[in-house]
Amino acid sequence: MSPLTTATLTLPLIATLATAGVAVDRWLGEPRRAHPLVAFGKLAKHIEGHLNTGRRGRLAGLLAWGLVVLPPVLIAAWLVAVLPFILACALHVVLLWFALGARSLDDHIVPIARALAQRNLVEARLLTARIVSRETAHADEAALSRAAVESTLENGNDAIFGALFWFAIAGSPGALAFRLANTLDAMWGYRTPRYLRFGWAAARIDDVLNWIPARLTATSYALLGDTRTAWRCWREQAPRWDSPNAGPVMAAGAGSLNVLLGGSAVYHGTVEQRPTLGAGQPARAVHVTAALHLVQRSVILWLAVLIVLALLSVPFQGRV
Template sequence: MSAQALAWTMLGGALLDAALGEPRRAHPLVGFGRMARALETALHADRRVRGVAAWLLAVLPLSAAAGALHWALWQWSPWLGGAYAAAVLYLAIGLRSLREHAMPVADALQAGELERARAAVGRIVSRDTQALDAERVAAAATESVLENGSDAVFAALFWFALLGPAGAVLYRLSNTLDAMWGYRTARFERFGWAAARIDDALNWLPARLTALTYAALGRGRRALRCWRAQA
């Protein structure tokens, strides 16, 4: 794919996300989640090697299939291949969804409705929000938006730019497995080790590029100071 075709394809995926938002029904990740749970049930053991095997079986075949189908469609018709790639990217990013989750928090805070703001932020963070004051509600929402700006948008674009649809699928599935298995609990301490570490590796460079982008588009010096102090 040429640089021009890549740019148009990425723009197409972003426009689809802006127009349609996250699919409300039958999102492919729902089916992937079911498959991942089945794999976990079948392969789980308190061993890292089992987690590595489960990750490989869950992610690599689907990523390879996405790349192979893109290649085949592109050979047949670049237009069809580009449309397919844009559709895959659309399913891998969630910028509109991120805004739809964050704006109710901002609107409630601006209206001085703390209880509504707490309820809204509780839908995007895992912590207990009932005791948070307005400043902490705003901080929790901001932290979630900043992190998910990398996870749900920038990193998927980054891996799509490098590897096409296969890269976007690889990243999104890896990120999903980290959310499912990447916990330091008795069940996942070893089994989920690969999912957590691979997701860290895939996010290492995109996260830093995201932070630099935030700094470039915002209050640069303050943003860089916060990045150094708070990561």
């Protein structure tokens, strides 16, 4: 059997491999030892330390992005092109598993929802601090619930649906490129004196790669809940959010769940007033669980759509 390249991936094969990748992620979760992203993060930090010197800020950031992202992606593309078919398929599944974070999202969010339901705010604060950048030391139940719901909805896109979208477009090299680009945005994409210019490329590239997946994610959230409210919140509230991709995702998700998000949050000792997202009730523990279930149902929807498209494509492939 001939080697498998990204160009020869058919829809039925993409659907099969995507389902396998999601199943492996659900079974194993993220690697607990020697996670590749740890090595990637160390490399990114090392290169940033050498190139982020204050001169040629945006150009240096673009060069650093290319140095840490392009080599592993090109190696992945070369391997799936030269390996025998079965091994190439296995590599696609492994790299998609690496790019996905659905099980990890569950592992982080479920304990927060449990602690909030038990009114254990001390535990909930500690657990929530692991997944958000805002300060949680003095957060009450409503603030912790908002943070957890917002993180769940946004990470549904960043940790799951973005990778699935680029896997469908370009196989495992595409999913890998998305995961690495998203990681660099999380590391460098801050509007601080250190990263304002250097992190510009990482932030803009992530915005571009995420533009279509974010809107597909928002559509999925809208279809699987209060659809009318979700569309309205997306249309009216998303433009007020500072992120062009997080806005649609969280506005549609909040509207779908009939929950209020946004509002005040403490970052680096400063209270920031963010636009309100959603409609309905203030966030509570029950909404954290509901948000996680919305993401899980959306995963099933995405795989179902892929499988249906694959089945519909078979007659056409047979005529070629």
